[in-house]
Amino acid sequence: MERLQRQIDFLLEIDKLKQVYRQTLISDGSRQENDAEHTWHLAMLAITLAEYANDPELDVLRVIKMLLVHDLVEIDAGDTYAYDELGHLDKEEREQKAAARIFPILPEDQAEELYSLWMEFEQRQTPEARFASACDRLQPLLLNYHTEGLLWKKRGITSEQVLKRNQPIAGGAEPLWDYVRKLVESAVAKGYLAP
């Protein structure tokens, strides 16, 4: 029973992800999105858009597992806003510290597996990590566009910043990058994004 109890303790601990809020609004603009529901949405992107991955042999289960755990460290480290340059300076350090606390609540074999999946996601070297990362970038773009760029306008974000930030989408799924470039063009035309 001790193994199962550690797994349950972990599952209760990570419930806190539901209280980490992101700098993105949900689709009706009524409130900010939290990390847990964001992650569910990403997993839905992964199963719906897998056909566009650059690698046709993609292991979708690994992509989904990677996405499911990719934000867990934010329970301690908090969400670092995409365009917060200062916050990115110590992001890695804060997140490694969080990983060292959270994953070992699990039995050792599982702690290692989930830690590896998280590192794989962060390093963006495998086709699975590249595609998972593409989903993670595309999703807030869709929500920002759908909410008429409310938060982009509030923060004075430019199309150049968005294109630079999201360029890794091309490394995971070329057709999605083509879509994003058109979306950004349209966002500028509609005044959602500064040119």
Next chain:
Amino acid sequence: MERLQRQIDFLLEIDKLKQVYRQTLISDGSRQENDAEHTWHLAMLAITLAEYANDPELDVLRVIKMLLVHDLVEIDAGDTYAYDELGHLDKEEREQKAAARIFPILPEDQAEELYSLWMEFEQRQTPEARFASACDRLQPLLLNYHTEGLLWKKRGITSEQVLKRNQPIAGGAEPLWDYVRKLVESAVAKGYLAP
């Protein structure tokens, strides 16, 4: 581009799952849980607890896909509380109507795949559906216990009701059912649940 646009339209439509609230509190008791974050949590249960499934050959990817989509119909049909007997009378009808609207936003092949996964979950006949269903029952139990039975007490729920409702866990994962029986015993002893 039309295929991709339908997929994106679907992904934006299902964002509404973040606004369907359940009769369960998140772990700190501060607010009700929504369906999207609940679903993420279930997927985490599935990858963490898969070793307890009655079927050792379980297809974990299918379990996760099933979980990811299992509550989508609640965007239209709403959440039906586990112990709401009246609500369960027309639950199936309301949910089939929702499925007929939501899944076909996708291209036909994907609409069919996700609809089938949802039906498989509902019918609880395959090992994957039984295990997915076990996760779906176990998760609110863990949260109810962790929040000291706040909502159980408010609604006067008894241990008999909880055991009856959650008995299907045994069909998906025997060791998790053993755990649940002990949890319910402990909940009665602590006064979280009426005997």
